[in-house]
Amino acid sequence: MRADPQIARAMSAHGWFHELAPAHQAHVLARVRLQHFAAGEVLAHRKAPTEDWIGVHTGLVKLAVYNAAGDSCTFSGVPAGGWFGEGSVLKRELRRYDVIALRASDAIFLPVDDFHFLLDHSLPFSGFVIRQLNERMGEFIAAIQNQRLLSVEGQVAAALSQLFNPQLYPFTAQRLELSQEELGLLTGLSRQRVNRALRELERLQLLRLAYNRIEVLDLERLRAYAQRQI
Known part of the structure; x- marks a missing residue:
């Protein structure tokens, strides 16, 4: 089946996709979906099952939690080109934060089963995910440090x-x-x-x-x- 041209163009902008073998690229193109969100719209909800690994193709989103009073704590902002949620996808756990569009944004969703398929069968993808996790850990440690000091x-x-x-x-x-x-x-x-x-x-x-x-x-x-x- 021929890939959707819009999805193919979107994926071609992301470096990790080019590292995949042709068969794995075809697998991704057949499984990902591209979705538009207006400013303020929720891409994924906290405490909901983690069904996808998410990439920001255009726009800007934030990862945050809110308490009953409406107060929030923002973990990170993710601009265009960023992918996030590897930890929850790996553990197939409930998502630990809300994902909210700060402006009109296009996001790419790769289903969790396909993420695990690539992790099991693609060495380049596994390497990319390891680097992502390492950088993300550093980012969160720095965010806590910065807020306090x-x-x-x-x-x-x-x-x-x-x-x-x-x-x-x-x-x-x-x-x-x-x-x-x-x-x-x-x-x-x-x-x-x-x-x-x-x-x-x-x-x-x-x-x-x-x-x-x-x-x-x-x-x-x-x-x-x-x-x-x-």
């Missing part, structure tokens, strides 16, 4: 820097199409505090601000700024 400016600098992880988020460009409100949702900070932090980082010539856009001028200095505070 960094100033607001440091937290914003660290959050921006994390979006440039080439293993987790290979699509990220120097000019981030990211609003201050979205950055606030990723960091758990108010828009006002994010605005003040960004102005300070701009004053230090680490970034340049425009409408709904943040241009990182010196990524290494931005990372170093956050690390110096620890």
